[in-house]
Amino acid sequence: MAAPQNAKNEDDSNAKDGLGKLQNDDSNKNYKGNRKPIQRTDPKDDDDTGGTKSSRNSQETTDIVPPDDEKTLGDYMANEDEWFKDDVTDIEKKTSKSQLIEALKVDEDYFKPTQMRLTIDLAHFLKTGESRPSISKTAAAASQRVTDIDYDIRDSKMVYKRDLKAFAARLDKLFEWKNIHSKEYMAPYFPLIQSSGTGKTKLMHEYKNLMTMDKADVHVELILCTDGNEAKIASAESIFSQILDIREIQSDQNGLTKLWNRLNRFADTEKKKVVLLFDESQHLTSNSDGWHFRSVRWWLRWPNKPGNVNVVCVFAGTTTRLANYYAEPKPSTTSRDANVVYLGGDKLYPPFYQLTTTGLVSRTDGFKFGTVGGTHKTSLQKKNETITELDVAIQYGRPLFGRLYLKGQLKTSLGNILLRMRGADQELSLQKYYSLLATRLQMGQVSFDFASELVASGYAHLTHFSPDQTAVAGIAFLPDPVCAWLAMTQMIEGCNRFGIDDGIPTECSEPASVWSEKAIKIFSSALCRPAKGDVGEVAAAFYMLACGDELRFEQSTDLTQLSVPLEKWIARLQHADLNTTLNLGEAKASVNFIQVCQNYLRYSLKEMQDSGLLKHWYLGGRGSYMYFACAAYDIMVPVQYTVNGTLHYCPMLVSVKNKVEFWPYERKAAIKAMQKLFTDAGIQTGVCLLLLIGLDNTSGKKTRKKTKSGNSFGHGQIFTVTVVVPKEDRFGATNLALCSTCGGGQESEVMVSHAELALGADHSFDCLLRKKNEDDGLSQLLFEEIREGYANISIDEDDFGGATAPDESRGST
Numbered sequence: 001m002a003a004p005q006n007a008k009n010e011d012d013s014n015a016k017d018g019l020g021k022l023q024n025d026d027s028n029k030n031y032k033g034n035r036k037p038i039q040r041t042d043p044k045d046d047d048d049t050g051g052t053k054s055s056r057n058s059q060e061t062t063d064i065v066p067p068d069d070e071k072t073l074g075d076y077m078a079n080e081d082e083w084f085k086d087d088v089t090d091i092e093k094k095t096s097k098s099q100l101i102e103a104l105k106v107d108e109d110y111f112k113p114t115q116m117r118l119t120i121d122l123a124h125f126l127k128t129g130e131s132r133p134s135i136s137k138t139a140a141a142a143s144q145r146v147t148d149i150d151y152d153i154r155d156s157k158m159v160y161k162r163d164l165k166a167f168a169a170r171l172d173k174l175f176e177w178k179n180i181h182s183k184e185y186m187a188p189y190f191p192l193i194q195s196s197g198t199g200k201t202k203l204m205h206e207y208k209n210l211m212t213m214d215k216a217d218v219h220v221e222l223i224l225c226t227d228g229n230e231a232k233i234a235s236a237e238s239i240f241s242q243i244l245d246i247r248e249i250q251s252d253q254n255g256l257t258k259l260w261n262r263l264n265r266f267a268d269t270e271k272k273k274v275v276l277l278f279d280e281s282q283h284l285t286s287n288s289d290g291w292h293f294r295s296v297r298w299w300l301r302w303p304n305k306p307g308n309v310n311v312v313c314v315f316a317g318t319t320t321r322l323a324n325y326y327a328e329p330k331p332s333t334t335s336r337d338a339n340v341v342y343l344g345g346d347k348l349y350p351p352f353y354q355l356t357t358t359g360l361v362s363r364t365d366g367f368k369f370g371t372v373g374g375t376h377k378t379s380l381q382k383k384n385e386t387i388t389e390l391d392v393a394i395q396y397g398r399p400l401f402g403r404l405y406l407k408g409q410l411k412t413s414l415g416n417i418l419l420r421m422r423g424a425d426q427e428l429s430l431q432k433y434y435s436l437l438a439t440r441l442q443m444g445q446v447s448f449d450f451a452s453e454l455v456a457s458g459y460a461h462l463t464h465f466s467p468d469q470t471a472v473a474g475i476a477f478l479p480d481p482v483c484a485w486l487a488m489t490q491m492i493e494g495c496n497r498f499g500i501d502d503g504i505p506t507e508c509s510e511p512a513s514v515w516s517e518k519a520i521k522i523f524s525s526a527l528c529r530p531a532k533g534d535v536g537e538v539a540a541a542f543y544m545l546a547c548g549d550e551l552r553f554e555q556s557t558d559l560t561q562l563s564v565p566l567e568k569w570i571a572r573l574q575h576a577d578l579n580t581t582l583n584l585g586e587a588k589a590s591v592n593f594i595q596v597c598q599n600y601l602r603y604s605l606k607e608m609q610d611s612g613l614l615k616h617w618y619l620g621g622r623g624s625y626m627y628f629a630c631a632a633y634d635i636m637v638p639v640q641y642t643v644n645g646t647l648h649y650c651p652m653l654v655s656v657k658n659k660v661e662f663w664p665y666e667r668k669a670a671i672k673a674m675q676k677l678f679t680d681a682g683i684q685t686g687v688c689l690l691l692l693i694g695l696d697n698t699s700g701k702k703t704r705k706k707t708k709s710g711n712s713f714g715h716g717q718i719f720t721v722t723v724v725v726p727k728e729d730r731f732g733a734t735n736l737a738l739c740s741t742c743g744g745g746q747e748s749e750v751m752v753s754h755a756e757l758a759l760g761a762d763h764s765f766d767c768l769l770r771k772k773n774e775d776d777g778l779s780q781l782l783f784e785e786i787r788e789g790y791a792n793i794s795i796d797e798d799d800f801g802g803a804t805a806p807d808e809s810r811g812s813t
Helices: 012-016 073-078 090-104 113-128 133-144 162-177 200-213 230-236 253-266 281-285 291-301 360-364 389-396 399-406 411-422 430-441 448-457 481-489 512-524 534-555 566-573 605-611 613-619 664-681 700-706 733-737 745-759 774-791
Strands: 038-041 061-064 189-193 218-226 242-245 273-279 310-317 461-466 472-476 588-591 595-598 622-625 635-643 646-658 686-693 708-710 718-724
Touching: 162 189, 162 200, 162 310, 189 200, 200 218, 200 273, 200 310, 218 281, 253 273, 253 291, 273 281, 281 291, 281 310, 291 310, 360 389, 360 399, 389 399, 389 481, 389 613, 411 430, 411 481, 430 448, 430 481, 430 512, 430 534, 430 595, 448 461, 448 472, 481 534, 481 595, 512 534, 512 733, 534 566, 534 595, 534 622, 534 635, 534 646, 534 686, 534 733, 566 588, 566 686, 566 718, 605 613, 605 646, 605 664, 613 622, 613 635, 613 646, 646 664, 664 686, 664 718, 686 733, 745 774
Parallel strands: 189 310, 218 242, 218 273, 273 310, 595 622, 646 686, 686 718
Antiparallel strands: 461 472, 588 635, 622 635, 635 646, 708 718
């Protein structure tokens, strides 16, 4: 493919086409009032250099008129049953209609051309059964988009500047590539990667404004990459200076010429430095070989740019493919077919993923969320609504969700958020089960490709990326009450908060026992790998959450009350009835956590108590796994209690023991270790919970004897309680605690250790394998076959030739 040689030969009128400056005329706006048809330029009118065959005033247009000016899209779809084939059921009709009404609706009552084309395509499908390509892909993408791309970008003030400063510093460093680092790094760009709703577009918009206000010698273009989504293009006018529609650029020589002409025009400025910020850059990698992305990168390496400007780029998106796109081959220093010498080495700049905005809303607008039991009202609400515990918790998560709540728009977006997390299929894949489980439990690290998928299509947070190592990425599911709450609705049998109107299959929630079975498959298949010892903690967290979920659903089926009474929760942990003999004295106490997040910060108990963090953790609905090797306890859960009408907060320390046997003296020692932490910190009120999971012989009278509490909970007392999870608990938590993480389940464990069977085949042992679940029966059989095979080997002295046969009297050691 030859490099374009006419990079500068474009007419200025081309700046008004779909890839140049956005137009401000009325033809690109929603048509209201008399609802005039939208004039669309036919992409075929573009010539090979990116120009148009005629002037703007004489362009050929296609008029698209709504079928009935008096009907909304919802009315139109609801009344057109003749679209459907005769064998389409009423349920199928309702499902199709409700999903596409939401997916295609714009400003409640008005059409846009792409929506109309989709409506026509849908009609064709439902009437003939013949699918058209635009239906599934575009409708699915539209239905999973939570907000418009320009949502709250201009209206909100950036008060937290850390990310902006770090981003600007990275760009300043990037300008050194041309004169200093060009022999080391391939091209002057880095990806901006993070999950949806963390502020990527806002960050780039603020950087552009910063360069403008500072009158810096830097020209900045904020460019939206799109595949032709009309709704996205329309919402982009207010913040983007350019739009790059990849549909109009074919992956051939003419397309390359056209693309480079656009890029040259973007960089055509009197200033010496240019920053091109590409948003939604995943569209550039939509081809299997990333042709559009690699073509832009090639242009970046091209030395003969107009005016000899110093150009750098940022590619923003949710996919880690942007950071791991393979380098070009190095057979020579030139492009394959052209006489243009490449600049650049073979290293790639690491991505910028350090967006630290989770929980930001609680710091900036926390006072606007009010208190539980109060009332709030937004411009979109007709009356005051009572503030719930879920409402208050929202401020502690993703900033986008907090802003949506404050504007009264979150409730209508919940279905789309869940759809992004779980998809629209009735039967979930193991990957989707992982996404929902990890939202509440963390679970462990996964492969690079899977991590990329979770960041791109879910709400996992990229926490580590190493360009120097092949495909290494770390993820975490950060505190996010909205996502945790949505995941919780899927883990309570009979909780059908969402349905076909949200694009979610009806009756899709499943009991906790199903989720523990899926977690076992996730671990045993090595889909994810927890750190050593973490499986017991994950199983314990799962058990505590499942007990809380039961109580929450019994309290209120809308699940907006997140807290549960401490005494009822502990009784449920102890697999007892709702009535409990626990003595809570004068204090009314509760726990409130719907997810358990990883916390690596080494807070002391005194620091937790004195800083007010316990209150925020409680209101945010989260518990925390403590840092590795934390003394005496593994999980921290905040407790709220009331004394004489005043709210107080204290820590609950949870020590998890996942062992076959844990003797009474060991239990006392574990409790005393936690009590000592309270004593050393000078804290007089708290809970020490010893949770034993995976014990043998945990049924009947023996269990009741082991499961007990000491003293009572009350202000000024340290309440101690031991919980032994039954061997066959109804949630399947014990099976989860005992599951194999070897990769391949217990069968892999047998394969790893089968050499030991050759050594000890002549001896009998009490229990080398522990049956963990019914599926492990085959592993037990494999174990016995291997052991018997070795034991039955007959040794003939002749087989040893001149060597001495084994001495039978020595036996085995």
